Amino acid sequence: MGPIVIEIDNLVYTYPDGQQALKGVNLRVWEGEKVAIIGPNGAGKTTLLLHLNGILNGDGMVRVMGTEVRGRHLGAIRAKVGMVFQDPDDQLFSPTVFEDVAFGPLHSGLPEEEVRRRVRRALAQVGMEGFENRMPHHLSLGERKRIAIATVLSMDPAILVLDEPSSELDPRSRRSLIQLLERLPQTMLVASHDMRLVRDLCPRTVIMDEGRIVADGPTGRLLADAELLVRHGLEPP
């Protein structure tokens, strides 16, 4: 196994309304791993993901590639952690696909030629070449999901964090999305309810329930334990 890229120690997070979403989470992720996070609604999956690039700041320690996710490191962290949100309409906020994919590189202060090169490469990686001048609201959900992934690939991240990447997709778009994610070399953290995506994409699975990690191990073993899954509001694939 390679070096540890994500270290989370005793992370606690309470929402402003007093609801405790994370109650002491510990997690280690090694380079190149593809890890699924599963659990019922409200288990704290999204909240945990939002800590990985400092959108939320709880108590405890979060380190990404050896750097603590805090204050002045945030700029560097956000270049390393590509976060793909569940609803592509939240992620794609520019009038054209090109501008959206170029947003991250432009904000890293890259020169124009490099920005254009990165946009071309990111769109090619997700199989969406030639969509530069299209408008997000004229694309299908499957296409928008791919573009959303391209908007973070253009930043050359070492880690990809995906929240429900396959939700609401038809089987064909879902299948091709899984194949796309399998091909990408990045370390991946995927929150999902889609047990077949978890089985096909991630060798390791973490189960969360009520703000805690309740199981962590090889996907095959966890998904075969029907009793464990049902106890935490899930079901075997």
Next chain:
Amino acid sequence: MKHAFLDQYSYGDSLVHRLDPRVKLVATLGFILAVTATPPAAWPTFLVLLLMTLGLIWAARLSLVVGLRRSLIFVPFTLVVALSIPFTTAGEPLFRFRLLSWPLTITDQGLLLFWAVVFRAWLSVLAAGLLISTTHFVELLLAMKSLGVPKAIVSVISFMYRYIFVLVDEAMRLSMARDSRSADPDGRGGGTLLWRARVLGGMISTLFLRSYERSERIYSAMLARGFTGEIRTLEDTSLQHTDLITLAAFLTLLVTVEAMAYLYW
């Protein structure tokens, strides 16, 4: 869901469509300025300006009927605003009457000004309609940026354009959900007006809350990609000579028409 109503015409191809968007934006603003500056009595000038607009609509191969019908949508708003003008402008009295024992007088100057205000507003809307029907919205944003409109304002307009479709979808889903539960088995349903108004109010506040929450998620997505509060964009292309000549000719024409208006009226 697809929404063609906003940009169904801007994909056309004509000399007007192919002009540089910056030229079209400046020309439209110049035209609206000229319309506003035209003296109320200079009706031949108004006629010339109207013919110019209709000529351009024709040259852009747009439907005159659609253009006129769209521009009329704004007339009621203008009427409401301008309604008091005939009564409040000094001049020769034309009619006197009492409205609920309130004495009212319509003056000739007032009527003329009223007519001019409504016509100016209508012409301006027609010209703005021509601009958005021949220029893609994204080009218009680039034009604003390169003409020095503050980036924050361009961003706000850009967000508006991006999310108006999402909002319309959201509103349509809400009203579909309401309509599918609006059963009326014996023809006596429907509820009172007050009750229906309350339901609509609830839908509007739901829409507002969802938009508010979405805006927070969008902001998170921006932060996640390194947004620091500064808006960055790529540099834009340079203007062609032919575009500049067209703009100069158009503005000269406008100034000439206006100068004549001031000389004769």
